[in-house]
Amino acid sequence: MKQTIVQKILAKSVDKTSVNIGEIVEPRVDLAMSHENAALVMNQFFEIFNGTNLEPKIWDQEKIAIIFDHRVPAESKKTATNQKKIRDFVERYDIKKFHDIRGDVGGICHQVLPEYGYVQPNKVIVGTDSHTTSHGALGAFAFGIGATEMAAVWALGKIVNVEVPQTIKVVVNGEFLKYTYPKDLILYLIGLIGAEGANFRVLEFCGETISKMNTSGRLTLCNMSVEAGATSGIVAPDEETVKFLREEANFYGDIEIIESDTGAHYEREIYIDLTNLEPQIACPHRVDNVKSISEIEGTPIQQIVIGSCTNGRLDDLRVAAELLDGQSVSSNTRLLVFPASARVYNQALELGYLATLIKAGAVVMNPGCGPCLGVHQGALGDGEIALSTTNRNFKGRMGNPESEVYLCSPAVASASAITGVITHPKKGAN
Amino acid sequence: MPKVLWKFGDDVSTDIIYPGRFMATVLPTETPQYAFSDIPELHNALNQDYCTKGQVIVTGKNFGCGSSREQAVSTLTGHNVIVIAKNFARIFLQNAINLGLKIIICPEIEAEKGDEIVFTGDKVFNLTNEKEFSIIPLPKARQTIIDAGGLIPYVRARLIEK
Numbered sequence: 001m002k003q004t005i006v007q008k009i010l011a012k013s014v015d016k017t018s019v020n021i022g023e024i025v026e027p028r029v030d031l032a033m034s035h036e037n038a039a040l041v042m043n044q045f046f047e048i049f050n051g052t053n054l055e056p057k058i059w060d061q062e063k064i065a066i067i068f069d070h071r072v073p074a075e076s077k078k079t080a081t082n083q084k085k086i087r088d089f090v091e092r093y094d095i096k097k098f099h100d101i102r103g104d105v106g107g108i109c110h111q112v113l114p115e116y117g118y119v120q121p122n123k124v125i126v127g128t129d130s131h132t133t134s135h136g137a138l139g140a141f142a143f144g145i146g147a148t149e150m151a152a153v154w155a156l157g158k159i160v161n162v163e164v165p166q167t168i169k170v171v172v173n174g175e176f177l178k179y180t181y182p183k184d185l186i187l188y189l190i191g192l193i194g195a196e197g198a199n200f201r202v203l204e205f206c207g208e209t210i211s212k213m214n215t216s217g218r219l220t221l222c223n224m225s226v227e228a229g230a231t232s233g234i235v236a237p238d239e240e241t242v243k244f245l246r247e248e249a250n251f252y253g254d255i256e257i258i259e260s261d262t263g264a265h266y267e268r269e270i271y272i273d274l275t276n277l278e279p280q281i282a283c284p285h286r287v288d289n290v291k292s293i294s295e296i297e298g299t300p301i302q303q304i305v306i307g308s309c310t311n312g313r314l315d316d317l318r319v320a321a322e323l324l325d326g327q328s329v330s331s332n333t334r335l336l337v338f339p340a341s342a343r344v345y346n347q348a349l350e351l352g353y354l355a356t357l358i359k360a361g362a363v364v365m366n367p368g369c370g371p372c373l374g375v376h377q378g379a380l381g382d383g384e385i386a387l388s389t390t391n392r393n394f395k396g397r398m399g400n401p402e403s404e405v406y407l408c409s410p411a412v413a414s415a416s417a418i419t420g421v422i423t424h425p426k427k428g429a430n
Numbered sequence: 431m432p433k434v435l436w437k438f439g440d441d442v443s444t445d446i447i448y449p450g451r452f453m454a455t456v457l458p459t460e461t462p463q464y465a466f467s468d469i470p471e472l473h474n475a476l477n478q479d480y481c482t483k484g485q486v487i488v489t490g491k492n493f494g495c496g497s498s499r500e501q502a503v504s505t506l507t508g509h510n511v512i513v514i515a516k517n518f519a520r521i522f523l524q525n526a527i528n529l530g531l532k533i534i535i536c537p538e539i540e541a542e543k544g545d546e547i548v549f550t551g552d553k554v555f556n557l558t559n560e561k562e563f564s565i566i567p568l569p570k571a572r573q574t575i576i577d578a579g580g581l582i583p584y585v586r587a588r589l590i591e592k
Binding site: 075152160 | 492498501529
């Protein structure tokens with residue numbers, strides 16, 4: 001039978017040679033990731049065992065990852081107490097892949113997982129975070145689940161009753177124009193198919209552009225696949241994947257290279273040619289409200305955020321440093337930079353990117369999710385507008401329902417920081 | 431008689447249902463107080479006594495899109511509301527079934543705030559506009575979990591069996 005890459009991964013996870021689309025399977029889980037919401041997972045996990053006379057037992061402490069990122073350092077006593085309870089749990093159950101609030105090994109879960117080689121091709125990965133879709137960038141089938149679902153995974157080591165999903169094939173060809181990036185591509189795609197366009201489906205990215213794209217760019221694409229409703233994004237593993245795993249993730253184990261069969265069933269195929277793609281902006285209050293930059297240039301911005309699991313990696317900070325070198329952040333706006341991980345922070349420090357950004361007037365914050373989810377580190381005032389490299393612009397997303405958020409690439413964010421209004425990077429570079 | 435408490439359009443995100451700033455509150459017993467905090471009228475209706483149980487929220491497509499936060503479900507379960515949507519976002523749908531939130535997929539639903547609604551196994555009846563609409567069954571993959579009364583009792587039973 002001809003199968004998609006996701007069918008193959010799911011077949012392997014249930015010890016079969018093939019599975020049909022729509023078939024209900026119980027995949028073995030290779031990695032189960034949580035962040036601060038592990039506090040809720042723990043509660044539900046103990047609830048499962050409540051009244052059973054069974055000792056609460058985790059199926060495999062090597063396969064659970066817990067990474068603090070959503071509110072680091074803790075913004076409230078409630079969060080601090082939750083984090084403390086999680087640390088106690090980590091010690092009691094000997095959880096191996098735990099990344100606390102640290103300047104050496106901390107960071108956003110979706111950056112830490114690939115960096116540390118926890119993600120490999122042909123694996124099933126679940127996370128209590130919708131952006132778990134990111135890890136498809138390395139050829140894993142990775143998807144977000146709720147906390148109770150995760151408690152079940154901790155107990156059983158399997159994800160209960162998964163329907164083998166349909167796949168939408170996204171074929172991308174052509175070269176990015178200067179100042180246009182994978183972020184612009186994924187925003188364009190979300191605008192094209194809508195916030196519900198891939199609900200219950202997988203987005204499989206392929207084509208010559210994807211083959212040439214580095215893992216960082218693929219992470220951006222897969223990360224935001226969920227904004228079109230996708231269960232997961234995925235890219236077939238290739239030489240780039242192997243290079244990333246060996247050279248950047250220090251992973252020396254076996255790497256299983258798989259790909260979709262020619263003739264596999266796709267629900268739909270979408271062809272995108274990058275030739276004329278301008279920088280794209282998602283406008284308030286929907287991620288699929290996407291416009292080309294030329295339609296909204298000049299919009300005044302009060303806060304600019306560069307960071308997040310979508311665009312807080314080293315190459316994102318490099319773009320920002322190049323555009324802001326010798327420049328100054330406009331007095332009409334403020335620029336906050338959040339490296340995606342401690343490793344990224346330290347690399348950017350060594351390469352001088354952070355010094356360049358600080359000299360230009362940026363505030364460089366600690367690695368973590370920052371203001372993306374509206375908890376701390378950069379709330380917006382009533383009537384203020386933010387321009388951000390993050391992934392969501394829902395009403396109230398940055399902590400204030402009386403504010404607005406626009407989403408863009410790090411290049412657009414950086415060029416706009418200099419002018420204080422939405423600006424095409426080619427203009428900032430002149 | 432269940433009444434429509436609120437009517438939404440498409441793509442209601444989990445940030446609308448349960449804003450991120452309350453995510454440090456995790457326990458299902460504590461989350462209901464923050465439901466729809468940024469829509470004061472709905473928020474107040476849910477948190478006041480005159481909101482009788484079993485009222486209905488009617489929404490368009492892709493209800494619960496965005497975050498995987500389970501608080502967006504437990505905050506509603508705590509108020510005993512029923513959500514009728516044209517369809518649901520994947521993670522929200524699974525969380526709702528896992529936690530036993532009453533949800534109905536009804537692609538053709540037409541209802542306004544204040545309408546009186548009743549339902550059978552496969553139909554929604556709007557007594558106010560005198561129309562009936564078909565219900566799409568929940569995914570068969572989840573039926574065993576619904577039958578068990580939620581994911582926790584389902585997993586508990588499996589562990590005892592072992």
